[in-house]
Amino acid sequence: MLEVKLHDIGEGMTEGEVIHYLVKVGDSVMTDQPLVEVQTDKMVAELTSPCSGIVKEIRIEAGETVQVGTSLLYIEIDEDIRTVQKSYVETKPIAEEKGIPVINVAEKSRPIPFNRVLAAPYTRKIARDNNINIEDVHASDPSGRITEDDVFQFLKGQQTEMEPKKDGRVEEVSQEIPDEIPFRGIRKKIAEKMTKSLFTIPHVTHFDEVNMTNLFKLREQLIVAGESVGVSAFLIKALVISLKDFPIFNAELDEENSRILLKKNYHIGIATNTESGLLVPVIHDADKKSIKEINEDVKGLTAKAIAGKLQPFEMQNSTFTVSNVGPLGSTGATPIINYPETALIAFHKTKKQPIVNEYDEIVIGHIMTLSMAFDHRVADGATAIAFTNRFTSLIEQPHMLMMEMI
Known part of the structure; x- marks a missing residue:
């Protein structure tokens, strides 16, 4: 079992706020996959997985501020991948000496790469705060990156959706827009x-x-x-x-x-x-x-x-x-x-x-x-x-x- 701790992301950092988890208990993750968004005094940063495996436990709830060194979650290391990688490392030098091409089976054994929507952490937060699945939002930028305006436009579209009534007529459905922004x-x-x-x-x-x-x-x-x-x-x-x-x-x-x-x-x-x-x-x-x-x-x-x-x-x-x-x-x-x-x-x-x-x-x-x-x-x-x-x-x-x- 591997602990994922809040480490010092920047010079002088002593604490950070857990903004949002990008995984849940039971999820399979791969090395370098983003796990959690953390707010420091200078930026929103993503902490990534140091290994491939399965998320077994999340220790700290989103919204909590914790000290550097605090354990955030636990990952059970994928033994199959570790065994294959070890075998690959041991075999590679011998094969290379004999001129035999080596196929990196560890790469083939990795979980299917995760697909993430391009969006800044703050944009994702706006979507979450308004109960919007960011994958449903259309990106106006040619690069495919979803912006804050895209999320608000999506929210505006939701607010003016027409729903049929029992008598066949339709009426607008409105959602309450938050009237405050966290000051932190x-x-x-x-x-x-x-x-x-x-x-x-x-x-x-x-x-x-x-x-x-x-x-x-x-x-x-x-x-x-x-x-x-x-x-x-x-x-x-x-x-x-x-x-x-x-x-x-x-x-x-x-x-x-x-x-x-x-x-x-x-x-x-x-x-x-x-x-x-x-x-x-x-x-x-x-x-x-x-x-x-x-x-x-x-x-x-x-x-x-x-x-x-x-x-x-x-x-x-x-x-x-x-x-x-x-x-x-x-x-x-x-x-x-x-x-x-x-x-x-x-x-x-x-x-x-x-x-x-x-x-x-x-x-x-x-x-x-x-x-x-x-x-x-x-x-x-x-x-x-x-x-x-x-x-x-x-x-x-x-x-x-x-x-x-x-």
Whole structure:
């Protein structure tokens, strides 16, 4: 019999909430099959089976919060598979020496692979809370992934189903929509961190505008050349260069020892809106990466955040955070700093509007608004303005951005 315990999924984790079991007593499971969803203070994670076998006992009920090391369930190891695997391991070297091809019968003996609907843990939770079998929900995304909106659309369809009455007429069947959301897990941790940041750091927000016209032209040229790079990658590269010129914003205030720690690493957090709440995956060592590499990191980390597949190390040790809310339609905001960092910059909606160029001609330009929140204990307004001026110059003259990378 094998114990499946709640292990330390992330650095500093001490407890977790059992959200939902994906198996029940008596189920046959295979190695690496997801068994249970657990909510930590940073993410919803799936614990997988360390072996093939049969679920014999579930010790902890869904909804309970337990300490790391607690036994969640027991699995009876499949002896047939273990015997076959042992035989295969012992036979393989001898057969290979004689040049005899070896068929991995252990693979043939495994249970039929489980088929899971593609959906984030939070989406599954919404379905469960509304007594919906997620396998009945149609995915609107071409990838087949079911989203939160898909579940709500399914629920809406259930609410307007027509049922025949005894006299042959029909009437709408309605289901009660929950009027409350549990305040725990990631949402509660976001609240705690935002409260600590706002009540610890004296926030100041500096607003500025950036002419994106030349950068857009450069992107179009790259696309024609077969290179598609998102705007975010250029913005992050320009930020890293600016942070090197103004290291006070890549810093952390250590009040206890009366010092400001200037970080030598440039780990850029990317605030990402997900179904589970705001997550901040991190591009580590962004200063050592090309624009193309940063672009790949942004796409990969964002996709993993939305799918609920981020690993703990992918959300740790950020030194400066970026929030790109322009695509969502934002025109301005006063963002809250990602404590204990010194600053955060938010990029808002880019608009076409009349501008005066260097020849005093009125032309149409692409203007983006940015807002930068910074810790007034660590830096002053004049330094923040100089920092955004440096950043703006690199974006408005992207050839200079290229020069900085030589």
